[in-house]
Amino acid sequence: MRISVIGCGYLGAVHASAMAELGHEVVGIDIDERRIAALAKGRPPFFEPGLHEILTSATATGRLRFSTDMADAAGAEVHFLAVGTPQAAGTTAADLRYVDAAFESLLPHLADGALVVGKSTVPVGTAARLAARLTEVAPHASLAWNPEFLREGFAVKDTLAPDRLVYGVADDHAASVLDRVYRAAVEAGTPRVVTDYATAELVKAAANAFLATKISFINAMSELADATGADVTALADAIGHDARIGRRFLNAGVGFGGGCLPKDIRAFTARAEELGRGDSLAFLREVDAINMRQRQRVVDLAVAALGGSVHRKRITVLGVTFKPESDDVRDSPALDVAVHLKGLGAEVVATDPEGIENARLRHPQLDYTSSTQEALRGAELVVLVTEWREYRALDPVATGRLVAERRIIDGRNVLDAAAWRAAGWQVRGLGRP
Incomplete structure (x- = not known):
């Protein structure tokens, strides 16, 4: 099929490349000339495992091309809208200006029978509004909403x-x-749910809200565990055996971040309030508050580990991205912790396999190094906040030879605390004795 993908950011670039990989003839459209130039040369503008391979493969075959001219979308049978919906300034609601602008720009180029397909995460009611506009201006085309469920790194x-x-x-x-x-x-045999516009929009919002709630729930339990001496990891293992609950995403830690989950649950709450049903999602405000509180808890653990002050102490922060297998530092708990410690006067050295350049653009005041060993050398405290495989696999004995003091905060509860303590380390986690 002939397909256009409008918007070539994270969602759009992946979707366009994958559609071409499946055999479709695809054109990706974006107004960012530098992004389009990079994609056309087979260079992803961000790190995502597997993307470089399918991007270069698809562009080499000629099935995938990129353009800044919306007219190049003309003639496509299907047009995917993959434009970002950031949090609007001064509010928690989603900013739909970019979706609306892309949609309006596409209207003159719709062929008879064309299908416009929304992929962007939008407030419920957006699809119905766009469908009405389509009926008014381009009745020869139709609209569908097909939410994405992408996990960064996968x-x-x-x-x-x-x-x-x-x-x-x-x-x-x-x-x-x-x-x-x-x-x-x-x-x-992929499960397929065919429904109305509003339900499709709510599926995405509800999925994100449920995931965020599950993560914040176990983090709330970690606060109680700290207060009582209980072990939140053993607690999660026990309740995770219940098939109604499940063990996935019951890992206490510094919390969630990224460009989607935090802003999406805030936008969901804002939309409920606009619909006069704010009370139905009022709990999400506490989910958000618990999540943000986890970052401060890690900072507090660091301060306590160093005797009440981090001033002029050398602290190594392992990870700046919001999750491993990504270079995304948007609303990253890891980067937030590093910045907070720097603000308290610590000499912070941050490292990450993929996110350093993006972090440096946002927070140039931090010291960065791509070498884990260099970052660890002379540290008086190590804070692990992004669970990259190489950090989980650190040898406590070898690591101990690099640092000045064997103290570590495990902000993701991923280390074998017993093994690290046996190597002479003082280990603190969230909700773990």
């Missing part, structure tokens, strides 16, 4: 082999077109 896999497909459609024809787009996944 986005290529999640696009090529999704765990479910959700179609928000107004008729069976739109669903049949999407079945053609996702033929490989449909034929593989």
